[in-house]
Amino acid sequence: MMDDILVLVEHRQGEVRDITFEMLGKGRQLAASQGAKLTAVLLGSGSGKLAEQVASQADTVEVINHEAYADFNSDTYQRALANLIAEREPLLCLIGHTSYGIDLAPSLATQLSVPLITDVVDLNLDSGSIVATRMVYGGKARARVRAKSPGAIVTVQPGAFTAAESGAKGEIITTAGSLPGEKARKRFLEFIEAASEGVDIAQSEIVVSVGRGIGDPKDIPLVEELATALGAVLACSRPVVDKRWLPKSRQVGISGKTIKPKLYLAIGISGAFQHLSAVKGSGMVVAVNKDPKAPIFRAADYGIVGDLFKVVPALTERIRQAKNGK
Ligand SMILES: Cc1cc2nc3c(=O)[nH]c(=O)nc-3n(C[C@H](O)[C@H](O)[C@H](O)COP(=O)(O)OP(=O)(O)OC[C@H]3O[C@@H](n4cnc5c(N)ncnc54)[C@H](O)[C@@H]3O)c2cc1C
Incomplete structure (x- = not known):
């Protein structure tokens, strides 16, 4: 189909993370330039409220609901996304260059045999081909790269793009997730907030x-x-x-x-x-x-x-x- 831009919604402790809105801001711009559809993918458990927040910035929010998706787990996330991406063949898939995305994206791209571009600070579509600027050498230099084939997974550096309210009212489609096959290799144990010494x-x-x-x-x-x-x-x-x-x-x-x-x-x-x-x-x-x-x-x-x-x-x-x- 190649006319979808997918954005993976990142959420933690019941809140959508800013990186999601930044990716949707950029995704909206790219989708408009290509006549493509912007789809936010939300893996969660009873995440209706989160879907509402994202719906104003995407054409469609696809919620895959399963208790295993309540907290981030690169193993279960990878399985769900691999199926979805293989089925949809999107033009581009955006994931945050965060501790979650760094854990998930490389192995997902390898499984799908699609190009992976990480730590991206600028992104364009040049006649449908993905051109990105990414940080290299620990942020000391920038490299401009072009994906050899469409369907790349791109991890986006937080703060690189601006969130934009689109005023759209995206459709929310919820499906029940399933986890066939072997048991998850990773388990979410608990979330521990870093000590803030009383000052935020x-x-x-x-x-x-x-x-x-x-x-x-x-x-x-x-x-x-x-x-x-x-x-x-x-x-x-x-x-x-x-x-x-x-x-x-x-x-x-x-x-x-x-x-x-x-x-x-x-x-x-x-x-x-x-x-x-x-x-x-x-x-x-x-x-x-x-x-x-x-x-x-x-x-x-x-x-x-x-x-x-x-x-x-x-x-x-x-x-x-x-x-x-x-
Ligand atoms: C992956 C990655 C993540 C990073 N994350 C962060 C981050 O979260 N936050 C962050 O801040 N940086 C981050 N950095 C580092 C960032 O690239 C810069 O190195 C850093 O921000 C520089 O800090 P600075 O401005 O305090 O120091 P410098 O760049 O050394 O600047 C010091 C400034 O002080 C001025 N100055 C010196 N003496 C005086 C004086 N007497 N009076 C007035 N001015 C004076 C100088 O002119 C100079 O402009 C990150 C880098 C990488 C690679």
Whole structure:
């Protein structure tokens, strides 16, 4: 048939993950350019509510219902999807480049003998053939690749695409799943939430983030004081976590948290793609950096080019004065 674009709905703990909506946003764009149909595939157990959430962004939501699909299991998921994909022969199948997708997609593609393109940050259909940009060498370089045959499975990097409300009202088709054949080789045991040390940076309306530009952990309190003056939480970029200056729960970015505060202040952060894609939903971005060419300034609404050791104390002081009515 080759006229379907399939998107695998990723859900966890009864919630559709953002990556699903990002893939549907891109899928919608590609489907429109090809006159193709956008189908969201939801493997779940009693997941009617999740299907409703996705229906506004796809032409069809195919729910395959089975208690074995309540929680992610690459083994049972692979069996269900292999059948569906073999039957449908879609033009393209999008799966999140997440811990789930990384577990599932390679073995699914191998079973189906279809091309696999992983960690994709851009995607196009050029006369029906799939052209993708993917991260290589741990994100240090990008490669442009073309699938040799249609029907590729593509894993999409979180944050690479934007979710878009289509206003459509997709049809929800529910079928009962079955698990014939041998017993599942993997079993879902339990979900353990990572400890967040009481602070959830994704919940705060104002976030002040410190980057490698701070240079020394003893100076982090300087930025923390600014955060306190603003009633903000303190967050950071990945190198600050890698150096163990702040805990992982404070990390903003694709391998940390995606945040959407009303105000985001980036202090001594260069603005790498992996960082910026996790703050693009912020109301306003303000950056302080001594390098006028830092990429963060392209994403910022306001930028201060200067030494953070001068700018940050001055900002803190000014905010304190404003609060005291001076
Ligand atoms: C697979 C993968 C996942 C990743 N996930 C994440 C992620 O989740 N989050 C994340 O943040 N990164 C992530 N990264 C890393 C990312 O690519 C960047 O390396 C990182 O974001 C850089 O952090 P930074 O901006 O703090 O440091 P740098 O890039 O070193 O920037 C420091 C900045 O501080 C400025 N500066 C220095 N001194 C001063 C001063 N005195 N005053 C003002 N400015 C100053 C410099 O001009 C510079 O722009 C990931 C990378 C990979 C490959």
